[in-house]
Amino acid sequence: xxxxxxxxxxxxxxxxxxxxxxxxxxxxxxxxxxxxxxxxxxxxxxxxxxxxxxxxxxxxxxxxxxxxxxxxxxxxxxxxxxxxxxxxxxxxxxxxxxxxxxxxxxxxxxxxxxxxxxxxxxxxxxxxxxxxxxxxxxxxxxxxxxxxxxxxxxxxxxxxxxxxxxxxxxxxxxxxxxxxxxxxxxxxxxxxxxxxxxxxxxxxxxxxxxxxxxxxxxxxxxxxxxxxxxxxxxxxxxxxxxxxxxxxxxxxxxxxxxxxxxxxxxxxxxxxxxx
Amino acid sequence: xxxxxxxxxxxxxxxxxxxxxxxxxxxxxxxxxxxxxxxxxxxxxxxxxxxxxxxxxxxxxxxxxxxxxxxxxxxxxxxxxxxxxxxxxxxxxxxxxxxxxxxxxxxxxxxxxxxxxxxxxxxxxxxxxxxxxxxxxxxxxxxxxxxxxxxxxxxxxxxxxxxxxxxxxxxxxxxxxxxxxxxxxxxxxxxxxxxxxxxxxxxxxxxxxxxxxxxxxxxxxxxxxxxxxxxxxxxxxxxxxxxxxxxxxxxxxxxxxxxxxxxxxxxxxxxxxxxxxxxxxxxxxxxxxxxxxxxx
Amino acid sequence: xxxxxxxxxxxxxxxxxxxxxxxxxxxxxxxxxxxxxxxxxxxxxxxxxxxxxxxxxxxxxxxxxxxxxxxxxxxxxxxxxxxxxxxxxxxxxxxxxxxxxxxxxxxxxxxxxxxxxxxxxxxxxxxxxxxxxxxxxxxxxxxxxxxxxxxxxxxxxxxxxxxxxxxxxxxxxxxxxxxxxxxxxxxxxxxxxxxxxxxxxxxxxxxxxxxxxxxxxxxxxxxxxxxxxxxxxxxxxxxxxxxxxxxxxxxxxxxxxxxxxxxxxxxxxxxxxxxxxxxxxxxxxxxxxxxxxxxxxxxxxxxxxxxxxxxxxxxxxxxxxxxxxxxxxxxxxxxxxxxxxxxxxxxxxxxxxxxxxxxxxxxxxxxxxxxxxxxxxxxxxxxxxxxxxxxxxxx
Numbered sequence: 001x002x003x004x005x006x007x008x009x010x011x012x013x014x015x016x017x018x019x020x021x022x023x024x025x026x027x028x029x030x031x032x033x034x035x036x037x038x039x040x041x042x043x044x045x046x047x048x049x050x051x052x053x054x055x056x057x058x059x060x061x062x063x064x065x066x067x068x069x070x071x072x073x074x075x076x077x078x079x080x081x082x083x084x085x086x087x088x089x090x091x092x093x094x095x096x097x098x099x100x101x102x103x104x105x106x107x108x109x110x111x112x113x114x115x116x117x118x119x120x121x122x123x124x125x126x127x128x129x130x131x132x133x134x135x136x137x138x139x140x141x142x143x144x145x146x147x148x149x150x151x152x153x154x155x156x157x158x159x160x161x162x163x164x165x166x167x168x169x170x171x172x173x174x175x176x177x178x179x180x181x182x183x184x185x186x187x188x189x190x191x192x193x194x195x196x197x198x199x200x201x202x203x204x205x206x207x208x209x210x211x212x213x214x215x216x217x218x219x220x221x222x223x224x225x226x227x228x229x230x231x232x233x234x235x236x237x238x239x240x241x242x243x244x245x246x247x248x249x250x251x252x253x254x255x256x257x258x259x260x261x262x263x264x265x266x267x268x269x270x271x272x273x274x275x
Numbered sequence: 276x277x278x279x280x281x282x283x284x285x286x287x288x289x290x291x292x293x294x295x296x297x298x299x300x301x302x303x304x305x306x307x308x309x310x311x312x313x314x315x316x317x318x319x320x321x322x323x324x325x326x327x328x329x330x331x332x333x334x335x336x337x338x339x340x341x342x343x344x345x346x347x348x349x350x351x352x353x354x355x356x357x358x359x360x361x362x363x364x365x366x367x368x369x370x371x372x373x374x375x376x377x378x379x380x381x382x383x384x385x386x387x388x389x390x391x392x393x394x395x396x397x398x399x400x401x402x403x404x405x406x407x408x409x410x411x412x413x414x415x416x417x418x419x420x421x422x423x424x425x426x427x428x429x430x431x432x433x434x435x436x437x438x439x440x441x442x443x444x445x446x447x448x449x450x451x452x453x454x455x456x457x458x459x460x461x462x463x464x465x466x467x468x469x470x471x472x473x474x475x476x477x478x479x480x481x482x483x484x485x486x487x488x489x490x491x492x493x494x495x496x497x498x499x500x501x502x503x504x505x506x507x508x509x510x511x512x513x514x515x516x517x518x519x520x521x522x523x524x525x526x527x528x529x530x531x532x533x534x535x536x537x538x539x540x541x542x543x544x545x546x547x548x549x550x551x552x553x554x555x556x557x558x559x560x561x562x563x564x565x566x567x568x569x570x571x
Numbered sequence: 572x573x574x575x576x577x578x579x580x581x582x583x584x585x586x587x588x589x590x591x592x593x594x595x596x597x598x599x600x601x602x603x604x605x606x607x608x609x610x611x612x613x614x615x616x617x618x619x620x621x622x623x624x625x626x627x628x629x630x631x632x633x634x635x636x637x638x639x640x641x642x643x644x645x646x647x648x649x650x651x652x653x654x655x656x657x658x659x660x661x662x663x664x665x666x667x668x669x670x671x672x673x674x675x676x677x678x679x680x681x682x683x684x685x686x687x688x689x690x691x692x693x694x695x696x697x698x699x700x701x702x703x704x705x706x707x708x709x710x711x712x713x714x715x716x717x718x719x720x721x722x723x724x725x726x727x728x729x730x731x732x733x734x735x736x737x738x739x740x741x742x743x744x745x746x747x748x749x750x751x752x753x754x755x756x757x758x759x760x761x762x763x764x765x766x767x768x769x770x771x772x773x774x775x776x777x778x779x780x781x782x783x784x785x786x787x788x789x790x791x792x793x794x795x796x797x798x799x800x801x802x803x804x805x806x807x808x809x810x811x812x813x814x815x816x817x818x819x820x821x822x823x824x825x826x827x828x829x830x831x832x833x834x835x836x837x838x839x840x841x842x843x844x845x846x847x848x849x850x851x852x853x854x855x856x857x858x859x860x861x862x863x864x865x866x867x868x869x870x871x872x873x874x875x876x877x878x879x880x881x882x883x884x885x886x887x888x889x890x891x892x893x894x895x896x897x898x899x900x901x902x903x904x905x906x907x908x909x910x911x912x913x914x915x916x917x918x919x920x921x922x923x924x925x926x927x928x929x930x931x932x933x934x935x936x937x938x939x940x941x942x943x944x945x946x947x948x949x950x951x952x953x954x955x956x957x958x959x960x961x962x963x964x965x966x
Contacts, residue, residue, distance in 0.1 A: 016373055
């Protein structure tokens with residue numbers, strides 16, 4: 001009984017984690033399902049159809065590829081723009097700082113419906129054709145803020161003395177950036193890019209409002225939700241999940257191994273042998 | 276002997292502080308993008324909300340100052356506003372209750388497992404948001420374990436979960452849970468555990484220590500988490516569409532249907548604008564009351 | 572390591588000023604640091620010593636004044652153009668580079684092609700040859716510090732600047748590194764400018780010490796000179812400890828100035844008296860004072876300065892005994908006596924006579940009060956304790 005009370009917090013914590021993963025499990029399990037009717041909602045019988053025939057259903061693979069394309073382009077542009085802003089915010093003086101901060105913060109605090117709707121209103125009024133272009137524009141717009149926040153944090157966490165040391169050691173401005181600043185910020189930039197890509201790939205609402213007739217992967221799923229979601233979708237989603245999880249876990253593991261190597265490395269005595 | 280230190284001749288240009296000009300150059304592209312595609316659309320949204328129908332051409336709209344659009348839109352859809360805020364509010368509170376123990380555990384008790392647990396918190400977000408919500412249709416189905424168990428305990432007013440408000444709220448809570456966990460964790464992680472020890476040394480029971488020390492210090496995380504949960508939840512319509520019935524429609528559904536299906540742009544824009552304004556008002560009063568530091 | 576063909580030159584700071592808004596961090600500083608010397612800038616935090624160092628390094632722009640090495644004016648040169656290197660307080664080792672690349676950094680930026688032999692030789696000099704491929708985070712504090720020194724010295728700068736480099740090390744290691752740095756400086760012959768708030772460290776390592784206060788130099792000289800002959804109250808208090816008695820000039824006798832305070836007259840050699848007004852603060856270091864029982868008052872040598880008092884505290888520190896003696900006018904004086912004779916100590920309450928040689932006395936300007944140079948926290952604590960005690964006495 002006392003064991004329960006002491007470990008109650010841990011039990012609750014694990015329970016919450018399990019709660020987070022239940023739908024993932026359902027998605028993956030149902031990818032091995034052969035639905036009885038149109039809808040893949042309950043287990044019928046085991047089948048590998050979803051996996052062996054990934055592109056069997058028309059629209060699934062094309063929308064998947066579309067989402068990847070859009071993701072790559074949006075991420076690259078947004079990462080570049082966002083990183084530039086982050087550097088400006090942390091390293092330079094300029095007027096209108098609070099307005100800039102507001103403009104960057106607002107997209108993260110705005111409901112997607114409103115952002116999607118207002119962009120649609122803009123495109124409609126300009127009679128700008130809806131399609132891949134508008135989706136990419138929209139994605140870049142909302143990814144920038146996340147990139148700024150991520151890179152800014154990384155930049156601010158950097159010891160300013162390191163750049164001073166580089167200057168002290170004969171590096172000019174370009175050298176300081178190239179040999180010290182950039183290598184140290186790079187992990188933050190990469191992390192921001194990964195975050196941006198995942199936001200873009202999984203985005204539905206903003207894309208839906210601005211895609212016109214274009215079908216991204218989430219838009220396909222939404223459309224299919226009425227007619228019955230093909231098993232292949234579950235399989236693809238599981239693949240994406242596993243790949244993303246793999247990437248994150250690998251980077252964590254690499255960091256872990258590095259830390260363990262530190263602990264095991266023999267540290268020589270501090271005393272110098274000469275008198 | 277290796278190279279000698281360079282001996283530069285006198286007077287190079289005076290050392291400049293970080294020039295503002297480079298700063299502006301760096302800022303410009305990104306800020307311009309946000310200005311054009313985030314800020315200006317709000318203006319066009321507002322203008323669209325005031326448009327009036329083209330006489331003779333139904334379905335077409337032209338520039339106008341028809342403020343009555345707001346009145347029409349609100350009189351028809353105000354219940355959805357109320358419902359959205361209620362659902363989002365309940366979901367936020369539930370998320371807070373569920374997230375706090377996990378965040379606390381990761382911050383104070385997880386030790387070396389910390390990073391792994393944080394990965395596990397974010398990991399579900401890698402799977403499609405739509406599919407995850409759709410999965411709840413399976414989990415909460417009428418024949419599923421959860422529904423039948425709760426039914427046998429006579430806890431369900433409608434004898435079902437799916438296609439009721441309960442399912443929608445459950446979906447909202449689930450979907451935005453990581454947005455509550457991470458800020459909470461970030462704030463809790465900053466708390467020096469010795470403060471809690473000090474409280475104990477000064478005769479506080481664990482519950483008192485939590486109320487007087489931990490909870491107040493975690494407030495910035497609570498504020499951030501509730502905002503990051505409530506705001507998207509209030510505007511969400513996917514949960515309502517997939518898990519609720521026609522009686523559970525939220526304001527997001529109305530905006531979507533008016534834009535995409537009815538093509539009633541003025542109404543849809545008016546609703547969006549009111550939603551945005553309401554949320555902004557809520558955010559600013561909340562922040563002013565709770566007091567946070569730099570949010571970006 | 573020394574390039575015989577290169578002559579190091581003096582470092583000149585002329586009218587160097589730095590203002591941050593209204594705050595004057597460095598106030599019209601003029602200073603010559605002799606080539607090849609070990610020079611210490613000593614002062615409390617906020618006195619401007621680090622700002623001065625950063626201006627020499629090129630990391631901070633002076634508001635006014637010039638910096639030159641020999642005839643070469645380097646004031647307008649940017650940091651990477653100056654033949655000056657810095658050892659930073661927190662070492663500032665590049666975390667993403669291994670030790671080899673850290674040390675080689677300056678050489679590479681200057682375009683040196685084959686860095687390997689020089690770097691390896693440098694690492695051997697600081698006994699870190701086996702660590703070449705480790706990352707800074709894998710090294711201990713002392714090792715990181717040595718890397719920082721190696722990284723700077725390998726560039727053979729005209730001046731090496733050290734910004735409190737030993738602050739993060741524990742006591743024993745610090746002592747060792749003090750000796751090591753001194754030895755390296757002598758061997759390499761580079762001018763070292765060492766900034767610190769630790770007066771023992773400054774006096775141990777440096778040939779010349781400059782005591783800084785509020786952006787100005789209070790006094791400059793050989794450690795022994797400025798310790799034995801402080802010229803301001805600040806220096807008297809900041810370097811070691813002093814007993815300061817405020818008095819008035821009362822004429823002279825031979826080459827001594829006479830100062831009268833609380834009914835007693837003290838002789839101060841005129842060349843050790845730095846007050847130009849009629850107010851003179853008499854000072855003497857605690858270790859220069861001898862304590863005698865009152866009954867032995869006749870044993871006080873003729874000509875010595877003396878005063879009576881009552882012992883209020885005795886602290887035995889092994890090497891010495893520290894007495895607090897209350898003078899008739901209430902002031903508490905400190906005395907350090909080496910425990911040469913075992914067992915011979917006064918006790919609390921004893922009536923004693925303190926005496927010391929006039930040649931150990933110094934006379935200072937009274938302006939600024941007697942607390943200048945004392946750690947403000949110490950002053951606060953003393954006041955608070957006194958209040959507590961007097962309250963307790965009343966209760």
